[in-house]
């Protein structure tokens with residue numbers, strides 16, 4: 001069995017960033033730029049008024065002759081002589097012959113003359129041409145996350161397509177004879193299947209809106225056949241259940257028979273000890289434990305890391321912060337632990353009900369406290385490492 005840190009390192013060494021593709025800017029939210037974007041234009045493309053007021057050509061006096069008006073979108077080019085002014089509005093092009101824009105609050109105007117008090121400094125209230133970015137300069141660098149601001153910025157400079165590392169095609173394989181879909185009647189011995197919708201929701205939160213779900217009984221042949229099909233069609237396969245040591249756990253055997261190369265199997269951790277990670281050609285396979293809370297923790301700690309490596313996102317995993325624990329904590333056994341927990345301000349409270357089958361307490365959590373192998377107890381008020389859960 002390997003440690004949590006060894007497993008994370010193995011993922012880092014195995015997963016390569018996906019081949020860049022061109023995407024419409026509107027479809028690039030949450031992805032990462034695969035190359036620098038150079039600005040195709042000066043932004044602003046012309047000197048712009050930052051205020052509603054008057055553009056004036058200074059002449060040493062405080063009274064000016066009004067010769068016209070320019071509003072946002074007007075293409076008319078004015079030539080102002082010394083001592084002349086025009087009415088101007090926010091966003092309108094400032095004539096190159098104007099020295100300054102005066103706020104309308106600082107002016108008195110009638111139809112033909114304008115008095116200004118006080119006179120602002122030269123250049124005031126003018127957004128100069130290319131002040132944000134010049135044509136040909138690097139607008140955003142490779143590795144930049146395309147968040148709302150980045151997408152908005154690229155739109156301001158007229159970009160419509162970007163080169164990005166795409167999300168992988170992901171599919172989920174659910175195993176288990178006992179599972180029935182929510183909505184059906186439960187017979188004795190059956191439970192509702194929850195991992196598929198939970199993993200799909202996690203993937204949606206990540207930006208992967210579609211993940212196909214396949215279901216098999218605990219049967220070697222059907223597990224193998226289904227996985228064989230999936231390996232041909234998907235970049236990332238998430239198996240749920242059937243990876244432990246029970247007589248009816250067939251996922252590991254099927255993956256092995258199909259030539260999937262095991263990168264690791266079993267981690268010294270609680271929950272999620274039987275986590276498996278393997279690779280065949282370009283397909284990555286995570287076999288997650290069936291217990292729902294264990295499956296979600298493995299997704300949050302390991303699958304997110306692999307997805308970030310594929311898409312070039314930084315940091316590679318969920319954000320970790322230090323918080324003070326509200327109660328003493330000690331653990332038995334020789335496994336690192338991920339504890340469902342709730343952060344409030346500077347403190348973190350570990351939840352009651354840490355069973356790997358319990359999603360109820362997970363739903364009330366906003367973090368996982370990570371207790372590494374070398375730490376067996378923590379006193380109330382001591383700092384612990386918390387992994388922030390984003391969805």
Ligand code: AMP
Nearest residue numbers: 176192193194195241242244289290291
């Ligand atoms: P397994 O890893 O297949 O041995 O499953 C471990 C536990 O998780 C068992 O109690 C299963 O019934 C439960 N389980 C497995 N898969 C799911 C699922 N998709 N939804 C809900 N519970 C599950």
Ligand code: MG
Nearest residue numbers: 176241242290
């Ligand atoms: Mg099972």
